Amino acid sequence: MLKELLVLLITSQFLFSDAITPIPLNPDYDKEKAALGKSLFFDQILSIDGSRSCASCHHLPGSGADNIAFSLGMSNHATSINTPTVLNARFNFVQFWNGRVETLHEQALVPLFNPKEMGESIEASIEKLNKSKYKEKFENLFPEGVTKDSIAQVIEEFEKALTTPNSRFDKYLRGDEYALNEQELRGYKAFQNQGCISCHNGVNIGGNMYQKMGIMIPYDHTVDATSIEGRYAVTGRQRDKAVFKVPTLRNIDLTAPYLHDGSATSLRDVVIDMREHQLGILEEDKSIDDIVAFLKTLTGESPKILSGTSE
Ligand code: HEC
Ligand code: HEC
The missing domain is CATH 1.10.760.10 (Cytochrome c-like domain)
Incomplete structure (x- = not known):
């Protein structure tokens, strides 16, 4: 026995x-797109009332999450689940607690349009970016300029760089x-x-x-x-x-x-x-x-x- x-x-x-x-040790990602994604991650331009950025709930540098049970999104609505870290998210087989999206590319757009998180519409986001300093930066990297897909791509490339x-x-x-x-x-x-x-x-x-x-x-x-x-x-x-x-x-x-x-x-x-x-x-x-x-x-x-x- x-x-x-x-x-x-x-x-x-x-x-x-x-x-x-x-x-x-050396994560692969597109440096130029990631740099643009980084600026967007910290910019409140993408939230409907200009009060939140991704970094409001995903603190960086630092934990990539926040230190409260439920984060506050638009109009101080609490999210219904604890905020996970964005650090090393690229290594997760699916994203979110329930795995409802598979890739960081799909994931990137979800918080933007979630009424509890940033609450903006895609059309309004594109319009705002096209009136901002970001227009030229997008056009330098993408022939089609600011689109839903190019926004997702730059955020995805930044997330891919977030490894520890x-x-x-x-x-x-x-x-x-x-x-x-x-x-x-x-x-x-x-x-x-x-x-x-x-x-x-x-x-x-x-x-x-x-x-x-x-x-x-x-x-x-x-x-x-x-x-x-x-x-x-x-x-x-x-x-x-x-x-x-x-x-x-x-x-x-x-x-x-x-x-x-x-x-x-x-x-x-x-x-x-x-x-x-x-x-x-x-x-x-x-x-x-x-x-x-x-x-x-x-x-x-x-x-x-x-x-x-x-x-
Ligand atoms: C049967 C699978 C399973 C086993 C065994 C298991 N875990 Fe977990 N662990 C999970 C799941 C699922 C969660 C998320 C649960 C939730 O949030 O309600 C979790 C969450 C955690 C968390 C919190 C992570 C966070 O970000 O909130 C820690 C820390 C942890 N586990 C450590 C451990 C340790 C240490 C052990 C062994 C003593 C262990 N786990 C055993 C499945 C497991
Ligand atoms: C209001 C707070 C809040 C804001 C703002 C926010 N998030 Fe999140 N984020 C969350 C919460 C809560 C979850 C978990 C949701 C779930 O699992 O259902 C999450 C999940 C994620 C995940 C998945 C991590 C994993 O392990 O599953 C990534 C990646 C992420 N967010 C990136 C972003 C990006 C990029 C932005 C900006 C475009 C952003 N978040 C804006 C609260 C926020």
Whole structure:
């Protein structure tokens, strides 16, 4: 029995040994389009009343999200789900908590025209851009000038530049065995052995599958019914209720509060929630602090495009 367990442990460690891969050091993206996308990301011109930009909810440089449970959009309407980070979004297999769009290209236009976010119409956005300093910039890059598609393209290229390489954990994965201290290494082992890694893996340590929140022990949702619909809103299948894209754990130390409903205010709280609802572990022990220490090693370098060096 003991021997079998040992074999199981060793093989599962083997299976998971390359389950997480480091963030590539040099992201590919079109520099000129990304620079224009960057200006738009920070510009309130695209919101209906000139009060919001993408950066109002996705703070950059910084976490790529904000530090409140629900962001405030047009007329201070709260969004119905916690704002995820835009950092490393390019590595997610689909966008949004419920995966309702697949590509960053499609995603880029959604907040612009969402009445709760920026609330503008496409025609009005194009007209405004054509009356602004941006007209010439678009015409230099696109023969057709400002169109729905060219707006999406420049924002997409900027989002592609938003990667955060060289976290201490990535240095460890690349072979620097001293990059993590003893507690952090214990945390990484616990992350593997307790089963976190079965949902949080791949380059984004998440972002590559859907899973139910409350798979072992049902989760008592703290907010209104709309945000807990999860994937159900897309598929209409009962079993997709409370199913979400597994979020990335990259830079997780920066993006409190956590979960789709923003109900977990600290890393410690969310680790306890995950152990309970996703793994059925109810007892609290010191591996919780080890896992928290490990999660803090996932903070990478700020994207180069934000320091202006690649403009
Ligand atoms: C009012 C706040 C707000 C504004 C303004 C806003 N967003 Fe978001 N963003 C959100 C929320 C909330 C979500 C999650 C929505 C969902 O999953 O249903 C989100 C999701 C995203 C995602 C998907 C990330 C993931 O992991 O699924 C990206 C990328 C993104 N926004 C980029 C942008 C861009 C680009 C702009 C500007 C054009 C923008 N956002 C404007 C609040 C905002
Ligand atoms: C069965 C799959 C599964 C397992 C196992 C799992 N998670 Fe999660 N994790 C998820 C899902 C799904 C969410 C999003 C849930 C929500 O927002 O309601 C999530 C959310 C999180 C978040 C919050 C992310 C954010 O941006 O809000 C953290 C941190 C986290 N998990 C860490 C862990 C740790 C640590 C473990 C192991 C103790 C673990 N997870 C085990 C699927 C899983």
